[in-house]
Amino acid sequence: MKIKSFLAKPFASIVHKNIKKGMLTAVADQQAIFKNLIKVGKSTQFGRDHKLEEVSGYEEFRQAVPVRDYEAFASYVNMIKEGKHNVLWKGVPIYFAKTSGTTSGTKYIPITKDSIGNHINSARNALLCYMAETGNHHFADGKMIFLSGSPELERVGGIPTGRLSGIVNHHVPRYLRKNQLPDYETNCLEDWETKLNKVVDETLGQNMTLISGIPPWVQMYFDEIIKRTGKPVGEVFPDFSVMVYGGVNFEPYKAKLLQSIGRKIDGIETFPASEGFFAFQDTQTEPGLLLNTNSGIFFEFIPEDEISKENPQRISLEDVQPGVNYALIINSNAGLWGYDIGDMVKFVSTDPYRLVVTGRTRHFISAFGEHVIGEEVEHSLMKAAREENIHITEFTVAPYVNEGEGKSYHEWFIEFDTFPENMQEFSEKVDVNLREKNVYYDDLIAGNILQTLKITPVRKNGFIDYMKSIGKLGGQNKVPRLSNDRNIANSLAPWTEKN
Template sequence: MKIKSLLAKPFASIVSKNIKKGMLTAVEDQDALLKELIKTARITQFGKAHKFTEINDYKSFTQSVPIRDYEKLKPYIEEIKAGKHNVLWKGQPVYFAKTSGTVSGTKYIPITKESISNHINGARNALLCYMAETGNTAFADGKLIFLSGSPVLERVGGIPTGRLSGIVNHHVPRYLRRNQLPDYETNCIEDWETKLNKIVDETINQRMTLISGIPPWMQMYFDELIKRSGKPVGELFPDFSVMVYGGVNFEPYKPKLFESIGRKVDGIETFPASEGFFAFQDTQTEPGLLLNTNSGIFYEFIPSEEIGKENPRRLSLGEVEAGVNYALIINSNAGLWGYDIGDMVRFVSVDPYRLVVTGRTKHFISAFGEHVIGEEVEYSLLRAAKEGNVHITEFTVAPYISKDKGKSYHEWFIEFENEPRNMQQFAEKIDTYLREKNAYYNDLITGNILQKLTITPVKKNGFIDYMRSIGKLGGQNKVPRLSNDRTIADALSQWAKN
């Protein structure tokens, strides 16, 4: 056993024990954290405008601080960019995490001196919990790859600014630097395809033990490795034992990824975003991701049926129930207040608080009143695919609103690894399972308001070509599973098979 894996064992044990202790005090920790956040931010422009000195408890907090999305928070961000201090949080942010938004264009999410540890320690804790539970520490001595954005930072209002993954890259501990691939020069390449080829050049002959990234971009990496070597990834890298992923639901990508590897490796799922590191898989034996309850973020939850209302019902952690879909709202030491991050979650356990991400609040189809969400379409497709031994590369769904006498329907754009023998039967299976999951959709079908869904097969690499065409190939970018309009669908049509 080498020195890094040897030292990792006691450290992993200590951190894991502390996390387990925190499971028992999650609600109390959240209550204490809210008080601390309010106390610290009283001096800020936001705190003064929202009378933080008069807030005594969670109820008075909700009466003082409304729910906001980025557009409503943007005026405060602009003041920070103009050089002002003490706007949302004390002082100024140490970074802006730059991310794309559908309405706002580029979004600049503040990261403060107090909040940076949330981003760094979240991923670290996920790995340490895995080590403590499985005893597998050997991967720490091999080569580790994190498929991420460029670490090159620009200055916006004097504040270093870049993609979150690039920012975090600057904080990789020294003891891991020697193990980390690709090298800095390769990581700085902006063009994804050029970067991918260089990454393969650097790693194909190395002893890779851990691979981390967003599933669709890991798959591109695996495809290129197989193309170059003629071997499954698991054979090319015999010591590869841990795969860390997040950013999208893993299940649609799982069959093809493991087929590319050719054998079992352990997986660790995470729930990171530019706004914070919210949850991580703390065990290999229980479903769901453990909510990060003592890391500078106070969480609120809005029941799915309340989303979009002027004054939605807001719940603190102690009020949530298992099995209910909630919009996730955060208040943090990065200066985000009542901030709607756009994700929906469902708790699979409240002792401890473990959740799954069920979709995006703005990624849904309700063109006809059905309000179909990401979890429902993923479940329906994966169930049909499993039964038919069909592998899916990528997909997205959009409404088709008929302008003539024909009925409207949902159009599914699917890129298949192997197509079903009977496409019509496959579509009918998906439709059946979706009707089981969503009563509103079922009513529209049985009432002859909608016709059953249709499938439009997409050419091989069609989704990659689409992402390239809009300048979003690689990095943290991904195709939305659902759209309530035809913007993506109409653009994808040029890569349809027929």
């Protein structure tokens, strides 16, 4: 046993025990965090604007602080950029996490001295829980790759600014630096294809034991490894035993990733974002991700059927129910208040509080009143794919509104790794699956208002070429599963099989 794995073993045991204790105090921990947020927040500009000094309980807080997205926060962020202190949280942020917005362009999410530990410790805890449960601590002695954004930071309003993964890169403990790949210079490369080739150059011949990243970009890395060596990834890296992933639902990518590896390995799923590290997989034996209930974030939840209302119902953790889709709202020691992060979650357990991410609040199709969400399309497609034993590389769905003769429908753009023998039969299976998952969609089909879905195959690497064309290849970028318009669908046209 080498020194790093030897030291990690008792540390993992201690952290794992503390996390299990925290499962029993989740609601109390949330209440304590809420009180501390109000205590600090009332002295800020935001606190004065919203009269937080008059807030003594959650009901008063809901009345004082409305739910908002980044656009509604932008004026406060601009104050910070102008050099003002105590705007959203005490002092000034130590970083801005730079991320893409839907309507606001670039977003600048504050990370404070108090909130940085949420990002760093949560990732660490996910690995330590895995160690403690499985006994696999040997990966700590090998090389680990984290496919991330550039660690080079610019300054915005005097504050170091960059991609979250690049910021976190600066906080990798010194004792793990020798284990980390790629090197700093390679990580700084902005062009994804150039970076990918350099990553492969550096990792071939190394004792890779852990690989981490967003699934579609990990798959690109695997593809290049196989292309160069002619061998499955698990044979190239015989000690590779753990894959850490997050950012998108793993299920659509699972079959092809495992096929590329060539053998079974363990996985650790995480739920990080620029706004916070919300949950992580704490066990290999139970479904769902453990909510981070004691890490500086007070969570709120809006039931799916309340989301579109002007004053939606908001509940705290103690009132959530399993099986219900909720919009996730956060209040944090980064200075985010009533902040809608845009993700939908569903609890699979409330003892402890474990959840799954079911989609994006802004990524849905309701062009005809069906309100189809990401969880439903992913389930429908992957169920059919498993039955047909085919692999899907990537996909997205958009409405097609027929303004002439004929009925409207959902158009599915799918890049197949292996094609179904009968595309029409496969399309019908996916449609039946979606009708079973969404009663509104079923009603529209049964009522002869919509025709059944149509599949438009996308050429090999078509989604990669599309992402490249819009300057979003690699890093933390991913293709939206659903759109309520034809913008992505129209942009994909050059890479579809019908062209």
